[in-house]
Amino acid sequence: MRRHVHCRYPKGYELIGLAGLTRALAELVCVTNNSGMTGIAREASGLMDEVTLYHWEPNANSGKPMLALMEKGVPFVSQYLDMLQFDQHKSEYLAINPQGTIPAMTHNAKDGMRVLVESTAIMEYVNDQFAGPNLMPADPQDSWRVRWWMKFMDQWLGPSFSMIGWSVFVGPMVRQRDPAELSAAIDRIPLPERRIAWRKAINGDFSDVEMAESRRRVGLGIAKLEEELGKRPYVGSNQYSLADINIFNSTYSLPLSQPDLAGKDKTPNIMRWLKRVYSRDAVKKTWAMGKTDLAHRYGLIMAEIDE
């Protein structure tokens, strides 16, 4: 029996921004175990060299491999998973990625079907595997810097965006549901640290100290990014790279989500860089794959920035 999940956005939703929301939801593994994703199995056994990407909206973690594939000019089958409907916990998807995290990618290579997870690592695979413009700098020191910034985002700054997102958005959203159902759903989450995070989000257990630390990191991270983009036109090097794709996908909402920290006056380098990336054809094509109007709304912000 198909169970429909209804949710509504709580007040304060705009505060965290789409990137924070998506980060939070990217690890959301919950609630329904009914089917509804017909076609996944068929796509996963598809044509030679076919690439299939399982993703949500074009930002944060999902946006990274989407944009990398688009920049490289690699055609791919898009499997849109609606995280608000918990598609990522349905059995067809868990058969591909048992951890139930999004995004995941399959590549039907000569030696068999390859399954890839973790958004930054998927991007590196896409860049290494396929022809097209090189999204890593040729100079080893520049490459090191690109990797350093991606780790800084993935493991230090990003989780702070996430914690704010979980606290402000995900917790209030899921608290509207039946507690017994939620508890059973949490028990089914494959990764133990995700179970802990979920319980905290649902119970509103992020402490003031934890939240203050996340806000401190967001403020410091934005300031450091502003400094970095005063030194070079792109993150970590003079060329557009995976670091730009990575960080763009988690920061393009900042002018809306963190107006006290980022904007035309406070962070002019970030804003010019956002505009530079936003103007790329691949970004436009990627954003057109979104099913909500949020990317369009951020596009309107970009239109106000002078290059």
Add this chain to the structure above:
Amino acid sequence: MSAVLYHGQPNGASLTVLAALEEAGLSVECRPVDLLAGERHALTGVTEAIALDLGVEGEGPVLLVDGEAMTESVFLAQYFDEAAGGAGLQPADAYARWEMMMWCRQITERLSPAAALLGNLATSQAVVAAIPDDDFNALATRIVSDDLRHRWQALHDGASDCAQIADSETKITTAIDRCEKQLGDGRDWLMGSFSIADLVTFSWLAGMRLLRPQAFQDAALTTAWLDRVAARPSVLAALARATVAEPLRAWAPGPEINRWG
């Protein structure tokens, strides 16, 4: 190019990078620093400091190239491999590289913080706690990262958290289980051919064999693999840089425990 590698005793992140440098065969001046005296935070000639100030890895080695401080042991190993024109430390095949990077990330996110916590409690807590308050405050003031400074402060205060210790021990066991499974097909090296994955995993696990030997009791494949890595000329050369009798017992504040639990 002027390059200097500032490193601690050959264990953890410093061991990975020293051994990778040997594997790559590059000529880079190596200067030991006393990590537990805070010397890493008093380097001269640093004009680009963000990676030193805000690195995720904690008290890892610092490669200073033309004034830029470079950190994070996996990326420094990649840098040496690539600067040498390909020293064979990374698989050529894109999917094998993805597997290696996923493996290294598992190690640096889960094993490294756990090993650093247990290692520091065992051997460096007493050293840091013995630093007189005035000296410690001067040292702490030089540490730019608030979160890294808190890990130092916890050592100075003699703090320990039973739940974190138990969780760290579980993470050590989990890492050993992963190695056993990976080596189960009889391969010599974790990724098939020798790679950065072997260096990184060895660097954080070898010291645990001394601290938690019981965790290795049923891990014959892993202990044999540890012995193979230990016999690599690059690892022997890195360990020979030690100025203490047992470098695998030398620890300094490492990566933070995942804030999510």
